[in-house]
Amino acid sequence: MLRPGFRDPVHDAQGVFRAVLDALARPGTIHAISTHLDPPEPLTPELAAIALALTDGDTPVWLDPALTASPEVAAYLRFHTGAPLTDDPARAAFAFVREAGRCPPLAAFAQGSPAYPDGSTTLVLALDSLDVGAGLRLTGPGSRGTADLALAPMPPGWPGALRENHAGFPLGVDGLLTAPGRVAGLPRSTAVEG
Numbered sequence: 001m002l003r004p005g006f007r008d009p010v011h012d013a014q015g016v017f018r019a020v021l022d023a024l025a026r027p028g029t030i031h032a033i034s035t036h037l038d039p040p041e042p043l044t045p046e047l048a049a050i051a052l053a054l055t056d057g058d059t060p061v062w063l064d065p066a067l068t069a070s071p072e073v074a075a076y077l078r079f080h081t082g083a084p085l086t087d088d089p090a091r092a093a094f095a096f097v098r099e100a101g102r103c104p105p106l107a108a109f110a111q112g113s114p115a116y117p118d119g120s121t122t123l124v125l126a127l128d129s130l131d132v133g134a135g136l137r138l139t140g141p142g143s144r145g146t147a148d149l150a151l152a153p154m155p156p157g158w159p160g161a162l163r164e165n166h167a168g169f170p171l172g173v174d175g176l177l178t179a180p181g182r183v184a185g186l187p188r189s190t191a192v193e194g
Contacts, residue, residue, distance in 0.1 A: 003038055005052050005080040012036075016053035020176060023185035028138040028147020030130060033183045040072035042098050044126045046178035048076070051124075055094055057082035062092035062109075062121075066099045092121050100125045103155035106165050106173050117170040120188070127151050130179035136162070136194040138186070149184060151177055159194035166191050 006012035012035070019031040039048035055061055061083045067073045074085055086092055089108045097103050103125065112120035133150035136159065155161075165172040165188055172188035186192075 002079055003040060003076060005037070006049075007036055009052075012049075013053040016049045019183055020050060020054065020185070023176065023183050024142075024174065024187050025185070026142045027140065027185050027187060027190040028132075028143055028149055030132065030149075030182050030184050032181060033178065034181075040070055040076050042066050042070060043073045043076065043096075044098070044178065044180075046180070046183065047096050047098065047124060047126050050176060050178070050183070051077055051083070051094070051096065052080050054122075055081045055083040057084070059093040060084050060086045060091055062086050062089045062095040064095075064097045064099060064102065064104075066102075067096060089121065095121050095123045097123065097125045100127050100151075100155050101153040103158075105157075106161045109173050111168065111171045111173065113171070120171065120173055122174045122176060124176045125155070125178065127177055127179045128153060130177055130182050130184055136192050138190050138192055140166075140190040142187075143190070149177070151179075159192060162186070162192035162194075 019033045023031045035045040035049040037045040037048045090110050109121035129152045131150045135150035138147045169188050175186035177184045
């Protein structure tokens with residue numbers, strides 16, 4: 001049986017959109033992401049909320065192996081968003097990763113092009129925890145000085161991969177980090193130490 005989406009599609013989607021927009025505009029800040037969703041496992045409510053708010057029939061979506069293994073997840077996303085699913089991360093507008101510790105290299109995703117840097121992938125990671133604290137130190141547009149984010153699990157080799165991603169600006173992948181009830185943004189314009 002297909003599980004329901006947003007209770008109030010317009011207002012719920014607007015709330016999620018606003019949280020994501022604020023998170024990307026102010027990297028390193030953590031924002032509440034309110035959701036009453038009960039998506040099929042292993043899709044988290046936060047991943048589901050972002051998918052329902054930001055994807056549609058024109059935004060190809062890539063799912064990591066943990067999410068792909070559940071046919072219910074694909075059916076849920078197709079029904080509620082109409083987004084086409086792709087097996088190729090380089091063709092995805094959005095990539096949803098449930099197992100952050102097994103996240104593919106950032107170079108596997110669409111980087112955009114000089115003429116269309118917005119043609120890159122937005123990577124949405126599900127984490128166990130996301131807090132202010134030692135882990136990644138962020139600087140750049142939207143940050144007041146520096147911001148520190150502690151995330152677990154951290155994808156392998158991520159500090160170096162994020163530095164390489166930033167070095168290619170304006171090309172590169174944008175990131176959304178989620179944990180229960182929370183979201184933080186990691187745009188490609190942000191410099192990362194860690």
